[in-house]
Amino acid sequence: MNFDIHALRQRGIALVTVGGWLVVLTIALMAMTHGEDALYAAFVSALLNMIPTWCMLKGRTDRYARMAVGVMAALQPSLMLYVMQGSLWQIDMHLYIFVALASLTLLWDVRPIIAACAIVLLHHALLSFLAPSWVFWGGGGFVRVTIHAIATLMIGSVLC
Amino acid sequence: MVLGNEQTFAKFAPAVLxxxxxxxxxxxxxxxFAPRTDQPALLYPLTAQAAKALPAIISRPGSAIAARGQVAGSYIVLGERSGFAENLLSRGILTLNAAAPGCGPALSDQARGSNL
Incomplete structure (x- = not known):
């Protein structure tokens, strides 16, 4: 059985990018209940999808294209977390971080997974001090960030 | 020399990332940092002229000063502000979201308990 790595990566980039656009749509729909903030988030979400979409349309699968898709996949769930701030359901949005990380296995490269895990860790660590409500309902704190960081490192290790 | 498609892509590949x-x-x-119409905004004067004009601008009806900002000369205001940011920027005043990191009330105002 032959595997064409280029074709597999092309399909992976296409699937993750389509997933990214579904996030844009979801956040835009959230604007109906969460107002203007969700529209801002949908705009940024669409912006993050531009370069992966270009890579998909051009059929690019080089390491830079794969890393660009990894950056997009890591940041999209953070926008969902932001939109759900102040809601009990915000914590549930963290599940989509794991979906995003797992989707990167479709790129057949560990680098986007490592980069995405690093971005998630950085996002949680920075915002838990700068704007805790954007990540955690009821505030962050060292223990809570550590629990999330360990889970991210563990899933990152498994996926690599 | 004209590069082929593949060569052009390879040359500019890092630009993608x-x-x-x-x-x-x-x-x-x-x-x-983008201001929201329904949330407090931090007004930060970018020029000395704007700093002088700012108190008069924010004392107009429709807006209320909630606190002083962390940077001298800046204020946090509440009120209806559609199209406010664009107008103020043309007068040298930067409008930011007061809920963003570093854009909250001055420490002395926080201690007093601002109405934010």
Whole structure:
């Protein structure tokens, strides 16, 4: 059985990018209940999808294209977390971080997974001090960030 | 020399990643600091002239000073502000989201308990 790595990566980039656009749509729909903030988030979400979409349309699968898709996949769930701030359901949005990380296995490269895990860790660590409500309902704190960081490192290790 | 498609892509390949990171950073920062019409806004004068004009501008009906900002000469205001940011920027005043990191009330106002 032959595997064409280029074709597999092309399909992976296409699937993750389509997933990214579904996030844009979801956040835009959230604007109906969460107002203007969700529209801002949908705009940024669409912006993050531009370069992966270009890579998909051009059929690019080089390491830079794969890393660009990894950056997009890591940041999209953070926008969902932001939109759900102040809601009990915000914590549930963290599940989509794991979906995003797992989707990167479709790129057949560990680098986007490592980069995405690093971005998630950085996002949680920075915002838990700068704007805790954007990540955690009821505030962050060292223990809570550590629990999330360990889970991210563990899933990152498994996926690599 | 004219490069082929593949060669052109290879030459500019790192730009894809740099562009994506730049979009991520700029997009997230703009998102974080962009003023919202229904939330308090931090008004930060960019010029000495704007600093002089700012108190008069924010004392007009329709807006209320909630606190002083952390940077001298800046104020946090409440009130209806559609199209406010664009108008103020043309007068040298930067409008930011007061809920963003570093854009909250001055420490002395926080201690007094501002109405934010």
């Amino acid at each position: 740099i562009g994506q990171v730049a979009l991520g950073v700029i997009g997230m920062a703009a998102f974080m």
